[in-house]
Amino acid sequence: MQATHRPLALIVLAAGAGTRMNSDLPKPLHPLGNAPIVAHTIAAGGALEPARLIVVTGHGAEQVEQALAEIAPEAVTVRQSPQLGTGHAVLQAAEALADFDGDAMVLYGDSPFFTPETLQAMRIARSAHDVVMLGFHPADPGRYGRLVMQDDKLQRIVEYKDATEAERAITFCNSGVLCADAATLMGLLSKVTNDNAAGEYYLTDIPELGIAEGLSATAIACDEAETIGINSRAELARAEAQFQSQRRAELIExxxxxxxxxxxxxxxxxxxxxxxxxxxxxxxxxxxxxxxxxxxxxxxxxxxxxxxxxxxxxxxxxxxxxxxxxxxxxxxxxVEVKAAEIAEGAKVNHLSYIGDATVGARANVGAGTVTCNYDGVMKHRTEIGADAFIGSDTMLVAPVKVGDRAMTASGSTITEDVPEAALAISRAKQVTKPGLAVKLRDRLKAIKAAKTKD
Missing domain, CATH: 2.160.10.10 (Hexapeptide repeat proteins)
Structure with a gap:
């Protein structure tokens, strides 16, 4: 049998319509932990350092492929059209794997919680078996497909509707994740038929077809929490809660x-x-x-x-x-900071916006300071030197530089560079008119009273 150091290709199925999501956004792109669901699947598989990543798209293919260009630029995308089942979906990767000598692992773009440890355990199992399936023991086996085992050998996968009472009593259920030699997998997929009620080609037929050809199949178990798929908004909300709970626990640990x-x-x-x-x-x-x-x-x-x-x-x-x-x-x-470097020991403590800027070491930026970085067309940078002091309510109209150890007076609008160690003051001279406030207030009251009479 093959050793675990063989090259690995990941095949991620992300073609489903996800009609229960009731959304114009393809299901694999719905956000989970501030990233598309499919990004979680790719991250888990990516920990195995695959030599090749193939993503099967279908519904909303252009949107999914555009997102994948950012999530995983190394991914090769293939389209499944029409969508005729999981076996048919994996078969779309045949051409992309034509020159590949190694194992293939099938993952699902709507199942984000498989761990790298579980996937690595599948690879290890591959060293003793030709086909490896991933199973789990759910609290409620319900209508999951059952994995029929004899000792450590997988005999077949039986769907609930086709199972006998004895088979329905089995609690070891199929997650759908599979690992096999890539060429072997594609060869077996070419023999899968759609002779079933749905008229679809099922990946679950692979173990039995392989056994009929003298190959060895097995299944390993993972925790039920890893197998959760997302098919509705309610399931997405529960998945978000699960993701956040796991991340909090990991970080605390x-x-x-x-x-x-x-x-x-x-x-x-x-x-x-x-x-x-x-x-x-x-x-x-x-x-x-x-x-x-x-x-x-x-x-x-x-x-x-x-x-x-x-x-x-x-x-x-x-x-x-x-x-x-x-x-x-x-x-x-x-305080809001955007596209800006705040150097060691610098302080921006109150009610300020620092955008497209550099603030030098130990500089102090006073309350209400704004780097006025946008002229309506372009962005411009502000540079504040080390040990500079920016007085409260200073408007720094970029592009502008304030030198090391320089200061700006509170309430200033700075439109020109301030040299090192200089003080810049840019504000109108205060003019005080004794008694004018009372006269002005009385005048305004009279105007208001006249308008009320009218």
């Missing part, structure tokens, strides 16, 4: 402190280092890394950003794509 874990929401690709502290009601969008020892305070929203060791973010902060927060930097309440 890895040394992350969460004061109220059930209130924190993660994305598929969230990375958080040991001894980081995550306060309640924090949301992580895609592509966020938080390094060890950082603190994300309550009610903050992060996406597409990197928070370095010792930094403090929030409460009520928003980090948008391209935000790079340096070691020991501080981003405070109601």
């Amino acid at each position: 890895a040394g992350v402190t969460m004061q109220a874990p059930d209130t924190v929401h993660f994305a598929l690709d969230t990375h958080i280092g040991r001894d980081a502290v995550i306060e309640p009601y924090v949301v992580f969008g895609p592509d966020v890394t938080v390094e060890s020892g950082a603190q994300i305070r309550a009610f903050s929203h992060l996406e597409g950003c990197h928070v370095s060791s010792g930094a403090v973010v929030g409460p009520y902060a928003r980090l948008r794509p391209g935000a790079e927060i340096g070691n020991d930097a501080k981003i405070g309440n109601f």
Whole structure:
């Protein structure tokens, strides 16, 4: 038999219509953990370092293929049209595997919870058997297909409607995941017929066809939680709850402190280092890394950003794509940072917007500061030097530079570069008119009273 070091091809089935989702969005693209469902499947399989990734598309093929170009640019896509069952879907990968010498593993784009450990166990089982199926023991076997075993050998897969009472009593059920030599799998698929009530070609026929040719088949077991498929909005909501629960548990086990874990929401690709502290009601969008020892305070929203060791973010902060927060930097309440680098020890503590900018080490940005980065057509950058002090309510009209150790006076609108160590003041001179406030108020009241009479 073949060893586990053989090259592996993943075949991900993502062609289904998903009519129960009641959506214009193809089912594999519905978000789970801020990533398309199919991205979870690809991530689990990707941990096995496959030599080839083939995704079978069908319903909404163009949308799915466009998304895959970002999720997994290495993927080869093939279309299933018409959609005539799982066996027919896998057979569409035959041409893409024509020159491939290795194993093929079939996964499902609507089943996001299979773990790399389970899939690796299937590969190990392949070293002793020609065909390996993945099974599970559900709390309620219901109408699942049954795996009929004799010792460690799989004899056949029988659908519930075709099963005898003795077979229905079997609790070992079929998940649909399969691993076999790629050429063997395609050869057996060419012999599958659609002689059934649905007129479809079923992947479940493969073990019995293989056994008839003298091949060996087996099935290994995984936890029922891994086998969950998503076919409706309700199932998607339950899957989201399961995903979040698993990620919280994993991160806590890895040394992350969460004061109220059930209130924190993660994305598929969230990375958080040991001894980081995550306060309640924090949301992580895609592509966020938080390094060890950082603190994300309550009610903050992060996406597409990197928070370095010792930094403090929030409460009520928003980090948008391209935000790079340096070691020991501080981003405070109601501060938004986008496409900006906040260097080590810098502070932006209150009510500010820093976009398309660089803030130097140990600089202090006062409350209400705005980098005015957009002129209606183009974006422009603001550069703030090391140890600079930006006074409260400063408008920095980009492109503009504030040098190292420079200062801006509160309430200034800065439109020109500020040299190193200089102080820039740009505001109108205050004029005070004694008694004018009372006169003006009396006049306004008189005007209001006249309008009321009319």
